[in-house]
Amino acid sequence: MKCPYCKEEILQDAVKCKHCGEWLIQQKVLKENIKKVHAKQHDSYQAFTAIALLLPLVGFILGIIYLTKHSLLERKLGEHTITMSVVGTILSYVILGAFDRSLF
Numbered sequence: 001m002k003c004p005y006c007k008e009e010i011l012q013d014a015v016k017c018k019h020c021g022e023w024l025i026q027q028k029v030l031k032e033n034i035k036k037v038h039a040k041q042h043d044s045y046q047a048f049t050a051i052a053l054l055l056p057l058v059g060f061i062l063g064i065i066y067l068t069k070h071s072l073l074e075r076k077l078g079e080h081t082i083t084m085s086v087v088g089t090i091l092s093y094v095i096l097g098a099f100d101r102s103l104f
């Protein structure tokens with residue numbers, strides 16, 4: 001490993017550079033923290049993606065089930081549920097797209 005300050009060769013787990021005397025522990029902690037934050041963002045992004053794709057699908061299926069019912073009210077409910085699931089899918093793609101650009 002090379003010292004980020006003087007570029008001299010130092011030990012992998014060095015806490016302080018023996019050449020220039022700079023402390024290296026802060027950089028290590030900072031890098032690890034950045035990695036942790038990125039991992040957390042990635043996890044929440046994946047969870048949000050799963051929810052955003054699953055919820056409209058559930059709504060769509062429910063809507064189709066209600067469309068097969070006999071009463072007008074239930075069929076109307078089915079139509080609205082399908083409309084909402086389509087709108088929800090479009091919205092989630094827009095939101096996910098914006099989130100995607102801000103992350104990477």
Ligand SMILES: [Zn+2]
Nearest residue numbers: 003006017020
């Ligand atoms: Zn150094």
